[in-house]
Amino acid sequence: MTHFQLLVIGGGNAGLSAAAHLLLKAPKTTVGIVEPSEKHYYQPAWTLVGGGAFDVKKTERNEADFIPNGAEWIKGAAATFQPETNAVTLTDGRVITYDQLLVCPGIQLDWGAVKGLPAALGHDGVSSNYSHAFAPYTWQLIKGLKKGRAIFHNPHTPVKCGGAPHKIMYMAADHWRKQGVLKDIDIQYWSGAGKLFAVPHYEKTLLKVVERGGIKLNFMWRLEEIDGPAKRARFVGFGEANKEEERWVEYDMIHVTPPQSAPDFIKKSPLANAAGWVDVDKHTLRHNKYPNVWSIGDAAALPTSKTGAAIRKQTPTVVNNILATMANKAMPASYNGYTSCPLVTGYGKLVLAEFDYDNKPQETFPFDQSKERWSMYQLKREVLPRMYWNFILRGKAQG
Numbered sequence: 001m002t003h004f005q006l007l008v009i010g011g012g013n014a015g016l017s018a019a020a021h022l023l024l025k026a027p028k029t030t031v032g033i034v035e036p037s038e039k040h041y042y043q044p045a046w047t048l049v050g051g052g053a054f055d056v057k058k059t060e061r062n063e064a065d066f067i068p069n070g071a072e073w074i075k076g077a078a079a080t081f082q083p084e085t086n087a088v089t090l091t092d093g094r095v096i097t098y099d100q101l102l103v104c105p106g107i108q109l110d111w112g113a114v115k116g117l118p119a120a121l122g123h124d125g126v127s128s129n130y131s132h133a134f135a136p137y138t139w140q141l142i143k144g145l146k147k148g149r150a151i152f153h154n155p156h157t158p159v160k161c162g163g164a165p166h167k168i169m170y171m172a173a174d175h176w177r178k179q180g181v182l183k184d185i186d187i188q189y190w191s192g193a194g195k196l197f198a199v200p201h202y203e204k205t206l207l208k209v210v211e212r213g214g215i216k217l218n219f220m221w222r223l224e225e226i227d228g229p230a231k232r233a234r235f236v237g238f239g240e241a242n243k244e245e246e247r248w249v250e251y252d253m254i255h256v257t258p259p260q261s262a263p264d265f266i267k268k269s270p271l272a273n274a275a276g277w278v279d280v281d282k283h284t285l286r287h288n289k290y291p292n293v294w295s296i297g298d299a300a301a302l303p304t305s306k307t308g309a310a311i312r313k314q315t316p317t318v319v320n321n322i323l324a325t326m327a328n329k330a331m332p333a334s335y336n337g338y339t340s341c342p343l344v345t346g347y348g349k350l351v352l353a354e355f356d357y358d359n360k361p362q363e364t365f366p367f368d369q370s371k372e373r374w375s376m377y378q379l380k381r382e383v384l385p386r387m388y389w390n391f392i393l394r395g396k397a398q399g
Helices: 015-026 043-050 135-144 162-178 198-213 308-326 375-393
Strands: 003-009 031-034 040-041 061-062 071-074 078-082 089-091 095-103 147-154 187-192 216-218 221-226 230-236 246-251 253-257 293-295 339-346 348-354
Touching: 003 015, 015 031, 015 071, 015 095, 015 308, 015 375, 031 095, 043 135, 043 162, 043 339, 043 375, 095 308, 135 162, 135 253, 147 162, 147 246, 162 187, 162 198, 162 253, 162 339, 187 221, 198 339, 198 348, 246 339, 293 308, 308 339, 308 375, 339 375
Parallel strands: 003 031, 003 095, 031 071, 095 293, 147 187, 147 253, 187 216
Antiparallel strands: 040 061, 078 089, 089 095, 221 230, 230 246, 339 348
């Protein structure tokens, strides 16, 4: 088939869960999912993999096993959009047409934006939990370090799972404390952001965790270069106090979070805003120019943290609004920016941050979630992975 009532670009969390949720509500809808990857990954567990607390093999499944019943998997990648004619052209030249288009290809990891990073990854003390291939190496570095300097980096761009760049730092500090070597390790956090966490309700706890680990915080720095053989990193400041200042910092290990952006084919498309993201209304999730185009997930121009929890709340909104539009009815649903960051602060310790567009807490449980809790750590390690594979991707956990 080359025409669908709903064409979905991207078979990640957003694309699969939205397609499945819609088909549960309207099973006769013709749905196509454009996705090139044979494998599907549960990426939130990669932090735990990097901390030696989760088996990386358990984060990988076959994409084919999660294509919802009633949907057609179009193995390929989108190249260009022709919204005036309701068409998408794939990289192999195929043209697919649609009544409604849902764009959710995820975020692009720009490894090459840091000079020397691609060549250094996986050796010379350079790792990243943002890669299935390198997350296990993070654990090798952490458990192997007895003294020296450990750098944990957060880029100057939006990223998926905004807590991940520092969660691994807290786990590392906890491990080194338990090994009795924390006093011999200089932990430094170098970030392109202006603060540790955007929501004060949760940041106050994280700052105590930082103090507990003796971690030195450096804000408004952009990582420009990794010199792997020399084990040093070059940072350039861009804040008022450090503008254009340049520093080479030596390390024994460095955990890098790559700069991230909308995928190139989105940036170049008529669907993008000036910053490159899919230009949708932040409440209805409908495109601001093309009324039959929608977007959720990391590629959407939504001013909230890019997390799986955000997708879980965006999904019923976009599905209900798409179905209403198809029936020529008013859109019934609105998304308030809800997102969640399960912030691991050590082994058996987690702060469950939940908040909306206004950075106001939107907590699920009847207790203060800004406190570190063993129960919330178990939620992340044991409950959420099962929920993801068995319910979220099946369209049964939205709302």
